[in-house]
Amino acid sequence: MREPHATGDFCIRTPGRRIVIIGNGISGITCARHIRKRDSEAHITIISGETEHFFSRTALMYIFMGHMTYAHTKPYEDWFWEKNRLHLVHDWVTSINFEQKELQLQQQEPLTYDILILALGSKPNKFDWPGQGLQGVQGLYSYQDLQMMNDNTANCQHAVVVGGGLIGVEMTEMLLSRNIPVAFLVREEGFWRSILPKEESDLVMRHLREHHVDLRLNTELKEIRDDGTGRVSAVVTTAGEEISCQFVGLAVGVQPNIDLVRNTELVVNRGILVDQHFATNIPNVFAIGDCAEYRVPVPQRQSIEQVWYTGRMHGETLAHSLTHQPVKYNPGPWFNSAKFFDIEYQTYGMVPNRWKQPVDSFYWEHADGIIAFRAVFNGEDKRLHGVNGLGLRLRHEFFDQALRENWTVEQVLVKLDQANFDPEFSDRHHREMLQAYNEQFGTNLEPEKKEKKGLLSYFWR
């Protein structure tokens, strides 16, 4: 597909323009905040039926586990919105009239707009399994899903979670926090193998088993059985095994939540098709976040990015285009993070799950088996492609610079001490890692010394 030519002025810029954002997730809210920073006159309206106020979707699991209440997950206090004249409408949009620039709402009066920003988010995938509509079977994405999960697990003796990815492991942790045993069905031969290399996947699986997760690898869901009252009683795997349960968590990915705009003049594929300015085929209508699909993906990136961080960047970028000058979406080096029970995961740059020549990899794992570091690089010129960290914290700015400036893996490894972001007094591993690299690649690298500037250094200098 060819990218439509970007115009210098691709949206209405009259003062007092009415900007309506559908969706109060991280993309929509970031966009609204950044528009307000630069345009004090625009009328900004944010519509959401899910919750009245913005909350952190990534924190849903912590509400279930009792680490936080819903109120704690709101990044801004309730007065913030009125103070910044961000008008909130707590309602569902039922249809959009792109011709009249008008939105129909479920409860309230229709709204008109000059600029429409669609930040509709995702919804859980379902693959037409028999019994997927039964009570006690659900995905986890929205606040309503969380409430449903709370109800569905009230009298649950045993649960099954389907899908070896991030939401799957979160649901598993949530259920175990309430002492509900979980069988975790993973289609691949290892946890999150579509993303993680084997060693990382193995490390995480060891940790899951330590938490008493009943991991079922190479296992797919065939059907979900009824207990006769419309509730789930068991699942059957493709191998024919029946696992009795009162709750099934479906965590087999998410898809853009675009039922609202399907079969309209808005052009969609899996998501709402946008150019590099997040402009759709209809002037003054934009789409950002999980629901947007790039006509031409950014090199090395998916055409749909369903990550907190990319959603936030979409919001920042579009707001800049709407208020300052149109800029193309140009994310820097990829980064992401997750947490698997107690093991934190950070990644910078591109680490594939499998690779072949000339790509090479250096992997180090701590003797305890819960800390690991991988660097993937070009085996010929040693240029770093990306790193994975498990059980250790790495400095974003360090790797952002290393990747932008095309550092070699060796440049990175000798400076790794500076990349350390673990809490003070944590065990340091950079020497051990460098030694492992030296042994593996026949080099003789020494760690770069950093000048210490504490109080004590004044004494022995």
Place this chain on the structure above:
Amino acid sequence: MKAIQKLGLGIFLLALLLFNALLFMGQFRLTEAQLQESVKQEHVEVLRQELQPMLGETYSSSFSFATDFNRLLDNYNEEQQRSQQWDRVIWDDYAFALARVASQGFVENNKLLLLFLTIIVGAAGALLYILPQYRGEPAGVKNNGVMFSSNKSRGVVGITIGVYLTAIYVLLYWYPEYIVNWALLVDPLSYTLSGGPASQWFLYGTIYTLAILVMGVRMFRKYKGNNYQLLRTASVMFFQLSFAFLIPEILVVLNLPWYDLKNIWPLDYDFFFEYSVASMLGSGSAGLFLFIWGILLIIVAVPLFTYFYGKRWYCSWVCGCGGLAETAGDPYRHLSDKSLKAWKVERWMVYPILVIITVITLLTIANYFTEFALLKQSTDMLHQWYGFLIGAAFAGVVGVGFYPLMGNRVWCRFGCPLAAYIGIVQRYKSRFRITTNGGQCISCGNCSTYCEMGIDVRWYAQRGQNIVRASCVGCGICASVCPRGVLKLENGPEQGRITDIPFLTGNESIKVLN
């Protein structure tokens, strides 16, 4: 919960029950001879007359004894006041001392046994409950169910504990005669350490220290695998046991003033008051050393250590108030108010208190050097009011009593003038900051939720900004509970410490900044 933990909890609760029941036990009988020994010479005659109805009487509890005593003394004092005989009013507080000497019977005769059955068995029960916690579980964040807990979420249990703690502080500060039996319990310990009988303050110190030690062990369990938390907890346990509890008693044995070597003015608000200075300077060269030490802490240690390490060197590593907050108060840390309004209230409270105690101290010193020509004895009144409102009511009753209601750092955040002073240094001249890791924040809110100082940590983290706040005590819990490794407590160059980046790391779409 494992069986052994249930047993431990049961033992602890039984010990607590007995401890409280003690207040209603024992007998009190005041004799003339005891009265003569316990009160000032000039009061003996008056009191013998006024207390005649109760002399030789046997009371079945400290309550009836104290009630009678207070009634008789009040009658006498009121009469004198009515007839304007101000010099004859007895201002001295004899109730506790007389209840002590008058005590006899069960508690008096079984101090050691009861000390064992209440405080020692209670602590052992608590440890039985605490030690098996998280055994066999991997290290990690242990906050499951905090928001569902009645104790930790202002439920019935939490409110009950709050009321109980508040009541204890009220008794301790203003009605110690009612808790004389508790002081008797720790007599054996007090005699061993300093050779003297236990005051209510020795009782308080003992329980306070024990609370830090036992709940410190709980911290070791809860934060296993996190060296920063383990070291920090070990540090407050050490400073409480040695500096705050043992060393002052040893100083007393050496005929020096009771002095907590890590307590710094203006938290130690009476450091410069006449009686403190007199007692230090009247104790020879060692006393002079204590005086100079105290001044060096204020003018050298605070700025120097705060510059290099931030406020945490004191507030969450050394301080006794901080020590209790970080151990016994840890279960309540999330109850602090994170709202912007609370921050405003904080600033309008803590800095004025610093100003007030500074002014009072300066007036006291000026008065002293003008040989009381400046204000006569009226600084005494200022001292009393400050001691009552800030030293007792705020730091004690609200500061600890309200743990289960307002969180564990209410005093440190809204009241402590030393925290205000250190905070100003930390904010404007320090290498300490909490670094935010680029664009990795997911705004989940765990950091803000578990910040005991009520700092909205997420507000900064989600903007990619470092956290530089006067109130931050550097407990490091925000970094511990962060699920994405976004926060790190660091000492580093002052340059680049305070950051304000318009767009988060990772987005290169926008080249033109500002």
